[in-house]
Amino acid sequence: KAGVTQTPRYLIKTRGQQVTLSCSPISGHRSVSWYQQTPGQGLQFLFEYFSETQRNKGNFPGRFSGRQFSNSRSEMNVSTLELGDSALYLCASRQVSGGLHEQYFGPGTRLTVT
Amino acid sequence: EDQVTQSPEALRLQEGESSSLNCSYTVSGLRGLFWYRQDPGKGPEFLFTLYSAGEEKEKERLKATLTKKESFLHITAPKPEDSATYLCAVGGVETSGSRLTFGEGTQLTVNP
DSSP states (O other), X not given: OOOOEEEOSEXXXXXXXXXXXXXXXXXXXXXXXXXXXXXXXXXXXXXXXXXXEEEEEOSOOTTEXXXXXXXXXXXXXXXXXXXXXXXXXXXXXXXXXXXXXXXEEOOOEEEEEO | OOEEEEEOSEEEEEXXXXXXXXXXXXXXXXXXXXXXXXXXXXXXXXEXXXXXXXXXXXXXXEEEEEOSSEEEEEEXXXXXXXXXXXXXXXXXXXXXXXXXXXXXXEEEEEEO
């Protein structure tokens, strides 16, 4: 079974621009979550999508948004980029059933804001 | 608010030298505790899920245990390929869905 895939793997953007990142979950996984990883803050939860609806949101400003499509693929968008948005953005998918089960992460998108 | 603290921040071992990594957590009610391994430039790789105190899971040279306040990742006779950052994460009853709180990780280096 193919793992979680993310595109692009690397991005360089300028302050003020916007960016869209893409994530394809493991086949059969209907929940997709996004995390931001930085050296100072570690891994922080951004949001979760299930059945094309945002189910959960972390403590990030409204500049961070996302969506999910009917095939469970997800995108996240960051508008008006700031230098502090430079990070590794990770997508994770999981099966949705009773209980909290493991999430499987993709390789991430490395975003650099200059 | 869920909190996770991992120690030590960094650990250097000789090949074959067994040790343990610690994950202390504070949650209102534990839904699950997870261990991941992360290699540089890659996404975290799932290792174990633990749900209740007393539970243990094993995989090759790794063994994870859980108490009501902490979890340990025991590494027996490590090899250089075990070098990585090990992350601990929890999901509590006050959060729903996939939301996990991660610790900062322990960076493990195993020298040959």
